[in-house]
Amino acid sequence: MGILFHKLQAKFPEIKEKDILWVLTVPAIWNDGSKQFMREAAQKAGIKKESLLIALEPEAASLFCMHLPVDKMSVEGDSGGTTAKVSPFQKGTKYMVVDVGGGTVDITIHQVVDKDQLKEIDSASGGAWGGTMVDEAFKQFLIKLVEKDVYEKFEQDCKEDLVHLYREFETKKRNIILGKTGMETMKIPIALVDTFEDVRRKKLKDHVEKIKEFQDKVKIIGDKLRVDADIMRSWFDLSTKKTVEHVKQLFEHKNAKDVKTILLVGGFSESPMLQDAMRKNFKGKRLIIPDDAGLVVLKGAVIFGHNPVTIVSRVAKFSYGVRVYRDFQDGVHPNDKKLTVAGKVKCKDVFASHVKKGQELVVGEAQSNQRYTPLEADQMSLIFDIYTAPDEDPKYVTDTGCINVGQLEVEVPDLSGGKERGVWVQMIFGGTEIVVEAKDEKSGKVTKATFDFLQDEGQSSDSIP
Structure with missing residues (x-):
């Protein structure tokens, strides 16, 4: 910069x-x-x-x-007719x-x-x-020519020559002509030839001529590699x-x-x-x-x-939500999610959705506005685990396909309200990145909120809606 x-x-x-x-x-x-x-x-x-x-x-x-x-x-047009524009x-x-x-x-x-x-x-x-998939196909072709251990030695010892080789290939792969028959020619580093001959104690030219798959289709002449046009075109097939x-x-x-x-x-x-x-x-x-x-x-x-x-506007690729505790309901929540928190029976691992998959996300507008309260009276911040889900209406963060993508931390500025303090969290998903705002419901103060997708997985949420 x-x-x-x-x-x-x-x-x-x-x-x-x-x-x-x-x-x-x-x-x-x-x-x-x-x-x-x-x-x-x-x-x-x-x-x-x-x-x-x-x-x-x-x-x-x-x-x-x-x-x-x-x-x-x-x-x-001026004459009463029509013209193409x-x-x-x-x-x-x-x-x-x-x-x-x-x-x-x-x-x-x-x-x-x-x-x-x-x-x-x-x-x-x-x-x-993309184009690197074609590069990989070319690499596998070279490995067939010189064998894996020789290619890896060349790759390790001759990095500058390796760069020149792929630059040469980059030019060639943009100009392969459709329908052309015969052989295409490109330069290869003499260091690749020398590496093969040092390791194998024989001529690369002679070695290539004995590979049945490439007979009459691939030739090495000095620092020139001649390849049948059909083989070159095949490198594009998978991509x-x-x-x-x-x-x-x-x-x-x-x-x-x-x-x-x-x-x-x-x-x-x-x-x-x-x-x-x-x-x-x-x-x-x-x-x-x-x-x-x-x-x-x-x-x-x-x-x-x-x-x-x-x-x-954009379209949500996943459902986004946070892991929260909710009041346990017999017959609704599974027993393996049941636990007691601060003297109350709760259901853990609930997926609280902020955005559903396929939802239109208008740029600059909050797509959700939800209230959260702390579990403990002396908490200074609320920390949520953020999850994505491939389904439109996930129930629990342990559902198949749910992924922990990071954490959201919201400061709680007023400690006088105990556990009943409320913070309203807005997630604005319409831009290329997610913007999060948290507003204390008593003071109206917008507090700092961070959305960290690079945190380690496995930490639990400490809030309830």
């Missing part, structure tokens, strides 16, 4: 650190703990908390693409954003609700099927298959039934192999691939930084 700021000062002497807003983009499929980790890492790198925004990558891409001339509409997406348009980066594939569905405003109509999903299958599944959702357009963005979207797979499998959809698709997220992040409220 310091180097960039000094360079900016050289061109703009009056600039101050507070004049810079940093926008950090992350995959939309990341959980809340991952987002918090990135925020804290950015702060340790010298970026102040108030100068940092977290943007979701497919949303940033979508914001940029909103301004692209992609729709044709008819407008009345190209414009950005019109109000009400729904489209799927498939953001294919180096590591992850992020997919979500957006709808234009007004000029420069979007809403999410299906929660983000995806997986680790494209996973992406296509997931997009097909999403089109089965009720929210996606009337979606006719797919925006393909991200660095790996420039791959002809992926583009071809998308065209072949979604012939009834309009596929839009912007120019310089790898820069779309970056450009959209700039737009987001200038106007973060362009995303007006």
Whole structure:
């Protein structure tokens, strides 16, 4: 950060650190703990908390693409006839954003609700099927060529050569031509050849020629690797298959039934192999691939930084709640949840929902407002375990799929009220990160509340609703 700021000062002497807003983009499929980790890492790198925004990558891409001339509409001409005009997406348009980066594939569905405003109509999903999956297939191919122990020795001893090898492959994999026959050529480090020959005491060229799977399909000539085009294309199979299958599944959702357009963005979207797979499998959809698709997220992040409220609502991927104690009811609560706390019979491990899966979360508005009281009269704060659940209406935090994601700590400023003190907790889920506020019901004072997704699991809640 310091180097960039000094360079900016050289061109703009009056600039101050507070004049810079940093926008950090992350995959939309990341959980809340991952987002918090990135925020804290950015702060340790010298970026102040108030100068940092977290943007979701497919949303940033979508914001940029909103301004692209992609729709044709008819407008009345001066002569009374109609002429065709190209414009950005019109109000009400729904489209799927498939953001294919180096590591992850992020997919979500957006709808234009007004000029420069979007809403999410299906929660983000995806997986680790991006360009690195192709890199892994290439790595496994190399291991077959030189064998695992040789590759690991090369990887350990020749790190600079390893970097150059994958840079060479990065260029090659973006330019593999569909339908081409014959052999493709790329450079490999001579250090890889030397490592093999030092370990195996034989020529790599001769060794490769004896591998039945690669006979007449792979050759080593000096520092050149010649590979049959079909083998190179096969390295893309798993990545494209996973992406296509997931997009097909999403089109089965009720929210996606009337979606006719797919925006393909991200660095790996420039791959002809992926583009071809998308065209072949979604012939009834309009596929839009912007120019310089790898820069779309970056450009959209700039737009987001200038106007973060362009995303007006999102959809909850999980149910969110806290673990609490409630009065035990015979016949309603299971006996294994029964215990006595402060002289009262309670049911433990109850999932108190703040947000339900699939709920629309309006940006900037509190999605829940619940009252909590302490279990003990001398408590100075309330500490809650925060859980997510894959179901819409979980009963207990021990239900299948429930995950402890961290803690929420709320200060209790007034000790005079004993256990009957009440604190109202609001969770604002609409942004890219969760904002929590706690208000003392007697004084009206808003007290500090933190939502820590990086705490260890296993600590119990000490509050009751």
